[in-house]
Structure formats: C-alpha cells, structure tokens
Amino acid sequence: MFTNRMLLIAAAVIGVGAFFGYKYWREQQTALPEGFASGNGRLEAKLVDISPKESLRVKQIFFQEGDLVKPGDVVVQMDTNTLEAQLEEAKLNVVATQEKEAVARATIVRSKAQIDLAKVEVARSKSLVAQRAGSQRELDVRQTTLKTTSATLLEEEAKLRTIQQEVAVSQAKVATIQTRIDDATLRSPILGRVLYRLTEVGEVLAAGGKAMTLVNLEDVYMEIFLPAREAAQVKLGAQARIVFDHTSGRSIAGFVSFVSPEAQFTPKQVETRSEREKLMFRVKIKVPEKIVSGFIDDIKTGVRGVGYVRLDESAQWPAWLQNTVTPPDTNGKSAAPDEKR
Numbered sequence: 001m002f003t004n005r006m007l008l009i010a011a012a013v014i015g016v017g018a019f020f021g022y023k024y025w026r027e028q029q030t031a032l033p034e035g036f037a038s039g040n041g042r043l044e045a046k047l048v049d050i051s052p053k054e055s056l057r058v059k060q061i062f063f064q065e066g067d068l069v070k071p072g073d074v075v076v077q078m079d080t081n082t083l084e085a086q087l088e089e090a091k092l093n094v095v096a097t098q099e100k101e102a103v104a105r106a107t108i109v110r111s112k113a114q115i116d117l118a119k120v121e122v123a124r125s126k127s128l129v130a131q132r133a134g135s136q137r138e139l140d141v142r143q144t145t146l147k148t149t150s151a152t153l154l155e156e157e158a159k160l161r162t163i164q165q166e167v168a169v170s171q172a173k174v175a176t177i178q179t180r181i182d183d184a185t186l187r188s189p190i191l192g193r194v195l196y197r198l199t200e201v202g203e204v205l206a207a208g209g210k211a212m213t214l215v216n217l218e219d220v221y222m223e224i225f226l227p228a229r230e231a232a233q234v235k236l237g238a239q240a241r242i243v244f245d246h247t248s249g250r251s252i253a254g255f256v257s258f259v260s261p262e263a264q265f266t267p268k269q270v271e272t273r274s275e276r277e278k279l280m281f282r283v284k285i286k287v288p289e290k291i292v293s294g295f296i297d298d299i300k301t302g303v304r305g306v307g308y309v310r311l312d313e314s315a316q317w318p319a320w321l322q323n324t325v326t327p328p329d330t331n332g333k334s335a336a337p338d339e340k341r
Contacts, residue, residue: 059080107156
C-alpha cells in the first residue's frame with residue numbers, strides 16, 4: 001500500500017516536472033533574442049468613404065457588403081435625369097450662340113466688302129476732282145461713307161468677340177454639367193472590400209453623404225505599442241514580422257512605416273525614470289502590397305496577432321520567424337531576400 005502511494009507521488013512529481021520542462025522548452029523555442037521587440041496588435045486597413053459631390057437620389061447600387069471592388073469599378077449610380085435635361089439645354093444654347101457667331105462673321109465679311117468698294121469710290125472721286133470732272137461734294141460724301149463703314153466694321157468685330165465669349169461660356173457650362181453627371185457615377189478609387197453599405201436605392205444623399213465605406217486592401221498594416229526604450233531604437237523601413245494567432249508557425253514579412261512622435265498611456269507629468277519607462281509609442285508595421293495582392297481573398301481585418309520588429313540590423317531572425325508567407329505567383333522569380341531571412 002505504501003509502495004503504491006510512493007509510486008503515485010513519484011509519477012505525479014515526474015508529470016509536473018515534465019509539464020514545466022516542456023513549457024520551459026516551448027518558451028525557449030519561441031523566445032525573442034536580443035535586437036528584437038514585439039507587441040500585440042490586430043490587422044487593420046485604411047477606410048475609404050464613397051460619397052457624392054452634390055445632393056442626388058440613389059439610382060442603383062452594384063456591390064453589397066463583403067464584395068471585393070477594384071479601382072475604377074462603379075459602385076453606386078446616382079440619378080442624373082435633371083442634370084441631363086440641363087445638359088441638353090446647355091448644348092442647345094451652344095448651338096444658338098454659334099449661329100450668332102456665324103451671322104456676325106458674315107456681317108463682318110459684308111462690311112469689309114463695303115469698305116473695299118468705298119475706298120475704290122473715294123479714289124475715283126479724287127481722280128475726277130483732280131481732273132475737274134467731279135464735284136468736291138461727291139468726294140466728301142464718299143469719304144464719309146468710308147469712315148462710317150469702317151466704324152461699323154469695328155463695332156461688328158467687337159460684337160463678334162462678345163459672341164465668341166458667349167460661345168466659350170456656354171461650352172464651359174456644358175463641360176461643367178457633364179462633369180457633374182460624371183461625378184454622379186461613384187467609382188471605387190482603390191482595391192478594397194465593402195465594409196458598410198450605408199444607403200438604399202431611392203434615398204436622397206446630401207453632398208458628402210456616405211454611400212459606402214470600403215476597406216483599402218492596398219494599405220494593410222498592424223499597429224503595436226512599444227516602450228520608449230525600444231521605440232527609440234526602431235528605424236523607419238526596419239524589417240518586421242506579423243504572426244497571427246490562428247497561423248502560428250508562419251509569419252508575414254513587413255516593414256516599419258511609421259513610429260509615432262507622441263507617446264500613448266503617458267502620465268501628465270513625467271518626472272522620474274521609472275515613469276518614463278511606462279511611455280508607450282505606436283509603431284506601424286505595413287504589409288507589402290505584393291503580399292497583400294497574393295492573398296487578397298484571405299485578408300480579414302481585425303484578426304489578432306503579434307508584431308515583431310528588428311531593432312538591430314545585424315540581428316538574425318529566429319528560426320520560428322523565418323518561415324514567411326510569400327505571394328503564390330512569383331513569375332519565376334525567387335522571393336525577395338527580406339522574405340527568406
């Protein structure tokens with residue numbers, strides 16, 4: 001009886017020792033060496049709002065929440081019936097002013113012909129007066145006619161310039177209305193996924209009102225917080241890794257794109273060194289676009305994980321962070337050195 005009890009106790013001690021030994025071994029396997037820092041975070045992406053420039057009624061919505069959209073895709077079409085009617089009116093106004101311009105040009109041509117004839121008649125009258133075959137009165141009349149016709153030409157040329165300006169204004173109005181119609185077709189400026197659909201067909205959206213919110217999959221990143229001592233060693237462009245909770249054993253290669261100049265979780269007055277050690281700075285780890293584009297359907301913002309940053313450029317990534325995710329299609333080229341190491 002005593003022997004059985006001792007055996008049970010020995011087995012329990014061995015089991016506990018094995019458990020803590022295995023736990024210690026696992027911790028050593030994933031221990032972060034010198035020259036690196038880490039912090040918890042989640043995968044995030046910039047949000048882009050799709051909004052009309054002016055108040056219009058929603059005519060059609062082409063994408064739903066969760067759909068993937070590409071740059072240039074039409075996501076929402078606003079009703080432009082009123083604008084199209086204004087456009088037709090503006091186009092007719094252009095035609096009318098162009099007709100006025102044509103009439104003005106014809107009048108100028110006629111006036112120039114009359115001036116040419118008046119000059120010939122003045123020259124003829126001068127010759128007759130010199131030969132005493134014509135009257136001075138007739139010469140004076142013809143000279144006056146030449147001056148009057150010349151003044152009329154100047155007036156008609158001024159009217160033509162005014163009409164030309166009217167044509168330019170009417171054409172500019174057509175271009176403005178056409179731009180408003182084009183702007184009523186709301187297109188995606190990015191490669192992204194519809195996060196929120198914020199309107200329905202038939203609703204009137206005010207200028208700047210949100211029709212959709214997109215997740216910009218071209219700008220995917222994780223934000224972590226590091227103590228002041230470690231944040232001071234982080235360099236922009238430094239190599240980084242992201243490991244998600246659900247994909248332990250594989251990491252995503254990234255780089256540091258931002259280090260906040262302001263501390264978070266900061267006491268109002270920092271007087272002692274121990275308090276300064278409490279300062280936490282936001283560090284942004286950006287995922288390269290070529291990796292994002294290769295796994296565009298698998299990206300889920302909000303997924304939790306850990307971000308690792310290399311503080312010392314000479315430090316080597318531990319083995320458990322060297323198994324990095326690479327794009328599925330490399331076009332026959334090997335992965336970048338940063339993704340292998």
